[in-house]
Amino acid sequence: MSRSIYSGPVFEMARQQFVRVADHLQIHEMDRDRLLYPKRAIAVSCPIHRDDGRTEVFQGYRVQHHLTLGPTKGGTRFAPSVDIGEVAALAIWMSWKCALAGLPYGGAKGGITVDPYKLSPRELEALSRRYMQEMIPFVGPHTDVMAPDMGTNEQVMAWFMDTYSMYQGQTVNEIVTGKPISAGGTLGRREATGRGVAYLVGRALEHLGIPAGDATAIIQGFGNVGSIAAYSLAERGVKIIGVSDHTAAYYDPAALDVAELKGHITRCGQLAGFSSQSLIEPSELLVQKCDILVPAAIERVITGENATHLKCRILAEGANGPTTPEADSILHERGDEIFVLPDILCNAGGVIVSYFEWVQDLQRLFWEEAEVFDRLYRILERSFQQTITRARRERIPHRMAAMAIGVNVVQSAKRTRGLFP
Known part of the structure; x- marks a missing residue:
């Protein structure tokens, strides 16, 4: 074009x-x-x-x-x-x-x-x-x-x-997803993306042989996705040592109290004012040493300028497009130093449970929360295994493997259906 x-x-x-x-x-x-x-x-x-x-x-x-x-x-x-x-x-x-x-x-x-x-x-x-x-x-x-x-x-x-x-x-409940339960929403939708991030981080930790109880995490973006990912990781024993939103960033290598952070957000609507002792520049938060770095805010925060300085073992992309192509090239050059969970895999929990909501609305038959998350984790597990297997087989980065699977599916469907004259 x-x-x-x-x-x-x-x-x-x-x-x-x-x-x-x-x-x-x-x-x-x-x-x-x-x-x-x-x-x-x-x-x-x-x-x-x-x-x-x-x-x-x-x-x-x-x-x-x-x-x-x-x-x-x-x-x-x-x-x-x-x-x-x-x-x-x-x-x-x-x-x-x-x-x-x-x-x-x-x-x-x-x-x-x-x-x-x-x-x-x-x-x-x-x-x-x-x-x-x-x-x-x-x-x-x-x-x-x-x-x-x-x-x-x-x-x-x-x-x-x-x-x-x-x-x-x-009433057409199925025209949107992410609705309140009272309007035809599904149990688990609000938590789905963050809990999906935590599930895949858990799988990456297992893959690397790192016990969750020994791991530390930094969450960049403490909104719906980031806060729930932080809470879910903390439940698994991971120590949360850094968080940020658009108003403030905090870092404490001895650990931050996630429950206190969530309480402050509930009261004030933002992180600013939580503490004066652990404040840090937002740009500096990304390059602090940790096992898990979760960019969960906006696009293009991992760049060619800071990718060299990342000190994480796992990069779990809770946001869409947080890593630029220039940064991707640098991460690839660093070899196996950083285990990347690419965005189209890592934050897929939201759209997967949105799909469940759409299906339930169409059928007018609703599931219990345990069934929602059981189905979610099964799909994430399959996607994780497919991505890791293809990356290993073709010796390509995880993002390339995940996107190759997705592009192949769409390409095959277009080829099969043909081009309408």
């Missing part, structure tokens, strides 16, 4: 990753654009009445990467950084993630360019409902199923579901 509407550093990172995998798989040049570029991209204007009487228009996006295996699936992000390139990259990564996990989905992503923390509750509801209203012609339970992401939550999903249902004249 000579010209494209997709640009920016996040999309370029996704493109470079795909090119590396396509070269490894020897995918013909004529087949690459069809695998990489999204099927559909939607841009909408979302006007709302502000509390002060003004009318303000926000830009919203939704990108559906492919519908070859089933409906598309992906989160909705409310953040100032949202643009079409970022959304497209996240949709592409979601495609490989779903294919690696064996889910009948293509990847999607959406969002609005807004700082949700600068909206009142009424304004947030108005913007959420307007966005879904604009998306109604393009989404559906068998076309595109939304979920929460950065800046959105269970309440926003409930507003999405209600807006779509009002236009359909009936």
Whole structure:
């Protein structure tokens, strides 16, 4: 594709990753654009009445990467950084993630360019409902199923579901996942990504022969994913020695009390103010010595500048796209020093349990929490084994192996279905 509407550093990172995998798989040049570029991209204007009487228009996006295996699936992000390139990259990564996990989905992503923390509750509801209203012609339970992401939550999903249902004249629980239990959500969805990260870290520790009780961890990003991953790791005996969010970073080699951290977050809504003694610069937190480093915040935090200085044994990518291609090359040069759990494997717990929620909504039959997590861990175990086996067999990095599996699945399905004339 000579010209494209997709640009920016996040999309370029996704493109470079795909090119590396396509070269490894020897995918013909004529087949690459069809695998990489999204099927559909939607841009909408979302006007709302502000509390002060003004009318303000926000830009919203939704990108559906492919519908070859089933409906598309992906989160909705409310953040100032949202643009079409970022959304497209996240949709592409979601495609490989779903294919690696064996889910009948293509990847999607959406969002609005807004700082949700600068909206009142009424304004947030108005913007959420307007966005879904604009998306109604393009989404559906068998076309595109939304979920929460950065800046959105269970309440926003409930507003999405209600807006779509009002236009359909009936309750359509399965149009979104990540909903409250009272609105058709599933047990375990909120904890799924963080607990999935902890499960895979546990498997990596076993693989490396490191007892969990002897391990230390640093969590960069203490939101939903990072805090639950920290709590779950602590339950396994791992000592949490560093945490951060967008307001503060703390490091204490003697260990931080996760329960006290969570209590502070509950009271204050942020890490700032937790302690004055263990404060550290956020950029310095990433390069402190630890057994497990979990980047669980935003993209592009492990870079060509700091990858050389990482002192972890396991890099568990709780966020999407935290490691740049330049950093990947450095990690590969470091050989077996760092065991990478790539994002499309490590943080797949969220979309896997979202799939379970969608299935339960369609069937109107809901599972107990133990069944949800039993099924989740079985899928993660299979994906982990497939990734490790392929990496060992082909002598390639774990990210390359995981993406190769995902790309192969999508490529095979497209080849089998053919190209509509």
